[in-house]
Amino acid sequence: MAVKLPLSTAAVAAALCFIIAPPALADETGLADVHTMRREGAQLCFLDHFHYGSSAGQASERAAKAVAVRSWSGFVDLEYGSDWARYGRAHSKSLKCEKSTSGWGCFVEARPCK
Numbered sequence: 570m571a572v573k574l575p576l577s578t579a580a581v582a583a584a585l586c587f588i589i590a591p592p593a594l595a596d597e598t599g600l601a602d603v604h605t606m607r608r609e610g611a612q613l614c615f616l617d618h619f620h621y622g623s624s625a626g627q628a629s630e631r632a633a634k635a636v637a638v639r640s641w642s643g644f645v646d647l648e649y650g651s652d653w654a655r656y657g658r659a660h661s662k663s664l665k666c667e668k669s670t671s672g673w674g675c676f677v678e679a680r681p682c683k
Contacts, residue, residue, distance in 0.1 A: 597650035601681075614660050614682035620645050625674035630666050633673035637664065641677050653681040 605616040622641030627633035638656045646654035656662075659679035666675040 597652050598648065601649045601653060609660055609682065612658055612660075612682040615680045617680070619661070619678045619680055620648075622677045623675065625669075626672040627674065628672055630668070630673045630675075633666055633675040634664060634677075637666075637675035637677045641679065645681050649681060652683045655683075658682045 601615070604618045606613050607616050608614075620641055622637045622639070622644065624633045624636035624640060627636055641659075642654045642656050656677075656679065658681075660682055662677070662679040664675060664677045666673060668674075
């Protein structure tokens with residue numbers, strides 16, 4: 570048998586659920602805490618820990634850059650979570666590309682930030 574609560578009691582109960590509910594967790598693995606970090610502007614960045622990505626055999630330099638950045642982001646996401654994996658937020662970036670007989674390839678390195 571269902572118990573009917575007066576509207577005001579139901580409203581208070583619903584409000585308490587939102588107040589008491591734990592905050593949504595950021596997408597992090599918790600592994601970032603092993604590295605030394607510092608604030609750089611509005612971001613928190615690894616102090617001296619770089620991550621790397623690469624590509625090879627791409628038809629164009631543009632495609633090779635995109636694949637290398639996705640490689641960097643994918644590994645950072647796997648290791649630390651998507652909060653850290655945005656290449657656009659990374660600091661100390663380096664991106665080097667070259668063309669070989671098999672196509673374009675790039676190598677990227679950067680310090681993750683969130």
